[in-house]
Amino acid sequence: MGIFGPYKCAYCGRTFHGFNWRIKNGRDICGDCKDILNKEMPYEKWHKMGITQIRAYFKEKERLEAQKECSLCGRPFGAADLYKFVLKDGAQICYSCGESVRIVRPVFCTEEYDSLKEKYSFASDDPLKEMTLDDVKAAQLEADTERRSRMDKFGPCKGAFIVDDVIRVPGEKDREVHRIWGRCVLGSASANSLAKVVRREKPYFIQIDRVEPLEYNKKAQVLSEGHGGALVASDDVSFIYSGDVLYFE
Amino acid sequence: MAVKRMDTGACPICGRALSRFTTHVTLKDDTKICRDCENKLRVKYPLSYYIRSRGTKRYRKDPLQELTLMEFLAELEGVKEYVEDLREKYGFNAVYQVEDITMEPNGWFDPPLIFAKGRVVYGFFDIGDKVRVVRRGVGVDAEIKGINRQFGEEQDIIDWEHRGEPGYPCDSIVFSQKDLIVAPGDIIVK
Numbered sequence: 001m002g003i004f005g006p007y008k009c010a011y012c013g014r015t016f017h018g019f020n021w022r023i024k025n026g027r028d029i030c031g032d033c034k035d036i037l038n039k040e041m042p043y044e045k046w047h048k049m050g051i052t053q054i055r056a057y058f059k060e061k062e063r064l065e066a067q068k069e070c071s072l073c074g075r076p077f078g079a080a081d082l083y084k085f086v087l088k089d090g091a092q093i094c095y096s097c098g099e100s101v102r103i104v105r106p107v108f109c110t111e112e113y114d115s116l117k118e119k120y121s122f123a124s125d126d127p128l129k130e131m132t133l134d135d136v137k138a139a140q141l142e143a144d145t146e147r148r149s150r151m152d153k154f155g156p157c158k159g160a161f162i163v164d165d166v167i168r169v170p171g172e173k174d175r176e177v178h179r180i181w182g183r184c185v186l187g188s189a190s191a192n193s194l195a196k197v198v199r200r201e202k203p204y205f206i207q208i209d210r211v212e213p214l215e216y217n218k219k220a221q222v223l224s225e226g227h228g229g230a231l232v233a234s235d236d237v238s239f240i241y242s243g244d245v246l247y248f249e
Numbered sequence: 250m251a252v253k254r255m256d257t258g259a260c261p262i263c264g265r266a267l268s269r270f271t272t273h274v275t276l277k278d279d280t281k282i283c284r285d286c287e288n289k290l291r292v293k294y295p296l297s298y299y300i301r302s303r304g305t306k307r308y309r310k311d312p313l314q315e316l317t318l319m320e321f322l323a324e325l326e327g328v329k330e331y332v333e334d335l336r337e338k339y340g341f342n343a344v345y346q347v348e349d350i351t352m353e354p355n356g357w358f359d360p361p362l363i364f365a366k367g368r369v370v371y372g373f374f375d376i377g378d379k380v381r382v383v384r385r386g387v388g389v390d391a392e393i394k395g396i397n398r399q400f401g402e403e404q405d406i407i408d409w410e411h412r413g414e415p416g417y418p419c420d421s422i423v424f425s426q427k428d429l430i431v432a433p434g435d436i437i438v439k
Binding site for chain 2: 108112201
C-alpha cells in the first residue's frame with residue numbers, strides 16, 4: 001500500500017486513493033466521510049472514536065430526528081423550539097415543556113478546569129438529562145405548585161428577579177452603565193422593559209437595556225424563570241441592593 | 250483526570266454551585282453557603298479583622314459563623330427592613346462612613362491623593378462613581394478615583410481597583426480633586 005492508498009473507508013466501505021484520516025484503532029476514513037463528521041463534531045473528538053462509536057452516534061441521531069413530536073404535549077417540533085431536550089429514557093420533549101419545570105429543576109452552572117490545556121470553561125448540569133418522562137410529568141405538577149406559591153409571595157407580575165449583585169460595567173466612563181446580576185424566580189425578565197423596585201418611601205423604576213443570560217442562548221433577550229444572568233441598565237441603580245426583588249409588569 | 254469540576258457542592262439556600270475560587274462561610278452547623286447568599290446578610294453582619302497584641306498577623310472575625318442555617322434564613326427575611334431603616338436614617342441610596350484621612354502628594358500638577366479610610370454602611374461604591382462628601386448636612390460633589398480593599402490576613406493592600414461593598418472592610422476610598430476637603434466623621438453618599 002503506497003502513501004496515497006488504496007485505503008478502505010471504515011465508515012462507507014468504499015476504496016479510495018489520496019489523503020486518509022485516521023480514527024481509533026488505526027482505521028481510515030475517506031474525505032467525504034471526514035466532511036460529514038466535521039459537521040457533527042470537532043476533529044479532536046471524532047478522531048478518538050472507534051468506528052462502532054461513530055456508527056452508534058449516527059444511529060442515535062437518526063432516531064432522535066425521526067421523532068417529530070414532543071413526547072409530553074404532542075406538539076410537533078418546529079422552528080420556534082430553541083432545541084429539544086433528550087431525557088434519560090430516550091424520550092424527547094420540546095423547549096416549552098422542558099422550560100416549564102425549570103422553576104423547580106434549574107440548570108446547575110459551574111466551571112471546569114482542564115489541567116492539560118490549562119484552561120477554565122463553563123460547565124453545566126442539566127437535571128432534565130437524568131429524568132425520565134414520568135419524572136418530568138411529576139416535576140410539572142411540582143412546578144405548578146411552586147409557581148402558585150411564588151405568585152402569592154411576589155404578587156401578580158410578569159416577572160420577578162432577585163438581585164445578587166450590582167456591578168459597574170468597566171470602560172463606560174461617561175455613562176453610568178451597570179450589570180445587575182441575579183436570578184429570575186418567576187415569569188420572565190426581558191430587555192427594553194421597565195423594572196420596579198419597591199422601597200418604603202416610594203417605588204423606583206429602571207429601564208433595562210439588555211439581558212445577558214448565563215445559560216443556553218446567550219443572545220436571547222429574555223431571562224425566564226429558574227435561570228440566572230445579568231440585566232444591563234444605564235440608569236442610576238444606586239438604590240438597588242443584594243436581595244432586592246425587581247418586578248416586571 | 251485532566252478535567253476537574255471546580256465546585257464543591259450546592260448552596261442549601263439557593264441551590265447554586267459552591268465555587269472553589271471563593272472562600273465560603275461555614276455556619277455554626279457546618280453548612281456552607283454561597284457568596285451570593287452571604288452578601289445579602291453582610292450589611293447586618295459585617296466582616297472585621299483584628300490583630301492580637303504583640304503580633305502583626307490579622308485574624309478574621311465573621312459574625313455569620315455564629316448563626317445556624319435556620320437562623321440565617323430567619324435573618325434573611327428581616328434584612329430588607331434593616332436596610333430600609335438605614336435609608337430612612339441617612340436619607341441616601343449608599344453611605345460610606347469616613348473614620349480617618351491620609352493624604353499623599355500626586356505630582357507637581359495634580360491635586361493630592363486623599364485616602365478616606367472607613368467602612369461602607371450600606372450600598373455599593375465603584376471607581377468612577379459621582380458621589381457627595383457630606384458634613385453636617387452640606388455636601389460637595391466628588392468622583393471616586395480608586396477603592397482599596399483589605400483582603401484576607403495579609404496587611405498589604407494589593408492594588409486599588411476594587412469595589413466598596415457593605416460588610417466587607419474597605420481600607421479607603423481615594424479622591425484626587427482640587428479644593429476637596431474630607432475629614433473624619435464625614436459621610437460619602439450616592
